[in-house]
Amino acid sequence: MGCGEFLVKYILFFANLFFALAGIALIGLGVAVQLQVSEVVNVIEGNFQVAPITAMVVGSIVFIIAFFGCCGAIRESNCMLVTYSLFMIILMLIKVTLAVLIFVNLSDYTEGISQWLTNAFNKDRTAFQEIERTFKCCGPQGAMSYLNVVLPETCCEGSPCTVLNAYPSCSSTVEDFFQTFGVAIGSVAIVVAALELVAVVFALCLANHARNEGRRSRY
Template identity: 40%
Template sequence: MACGLSLVKYILFLFNLLCAICGILLIIFGALLFSNIHSLDDFKDALETQQIPIALIVLGSVVLLISFFGCCGAIRESYCMSMTYSIFLFILMIAQLTLVVYMFIAKEDYLKHMEHVVDRAWDRRTQKADYMDGLQIGFKCCGNRDYRDYTYQGFVPATCCEDASRCSVETAYKNGCKQTFVRFWDKNSDIIKYAGLIIAAIEFVGFIFSCCLANNIRNYRRRSAY
């Protein structure tokens, strides 16, 4: 029994080490997403565009914390800590699967909302805070649909070019901001969904092992008492 207990204990420890790495990757990915849209901080809908990156950072932090807790429970061979870790891991797995299912169901609506974000920025481009400039600099795009949206002005803004000092129709970014912005979220939402499924599967394996460890600890201590 002691040999089996040690085997499960070290497998669970290695599993939590893997989960900790996944948590760190989630934090890094969320931070990268957040930095890419940071230029929209003053935009009215910026909070909505930042919800996914913030959720990833929070989720990664929770995974990292729970993994640390699981490592301690495994090494100390504590039944209470192992069961508490199992419950937290199960709750986290359910919450994560709920988020993934939501992203599968609501993806089209979310992408349409991102289109409206760009439309509003375009409509308000003449206000004091030029939100289109933030989009064009951050996503290397020009205009709402494409650079030809500016042709009625006879010029394109400096934020539409890599070299702001020599910006013209010929050197402007050809892709429109609406298409670029929506493609950005479309691509990253797919990454988030499938990565979430993989991590949830890993968490389920960890849940099984943690339950086995807790059961082995309880049985081993009962038999040792006699």
């Protein structure tokens, strides 16, 4: 094996270790968002679970295929490397689609959060307090939403809970949460997809080298 093939082999191997870690990162982000939005989903209507669940699924698939790519690189298996490349191309398209959907629809979701929270607050204030407890916020538009001097304990860190020591509004807090994690998931997906394109080129080069070596060994 020449120096070039040696470098390609081990660059591909370590790149797939990175992809495996990136897959774990997507799973972690998806789980973190899912745990946070579970209380919101129980109180208000909205497709908040689509992005985190998709991130967890894609992250799991990335991890499995990256492990497959590591084995293919070390063994220099033409079949494994070509199969790996095809799966990576499909994953690239899925990640880019996921990122585009997140970036395109994120503003629409965040703009509707204030109205959804207000409707949930007017419908059942007791259930709404679960959102306040989870996100450390108070009322859809702040403490003034309650129109009371004394606020529920979920609105403050200390007691007694008043307007002076109340948390910020739930609308701004929840919007910031979805904006931050939405951008994080989309950014990770784009970065991983770009690196996967490089990995596909390396994998096909190594597969071509393995195929040529196999032909030479038969003569």
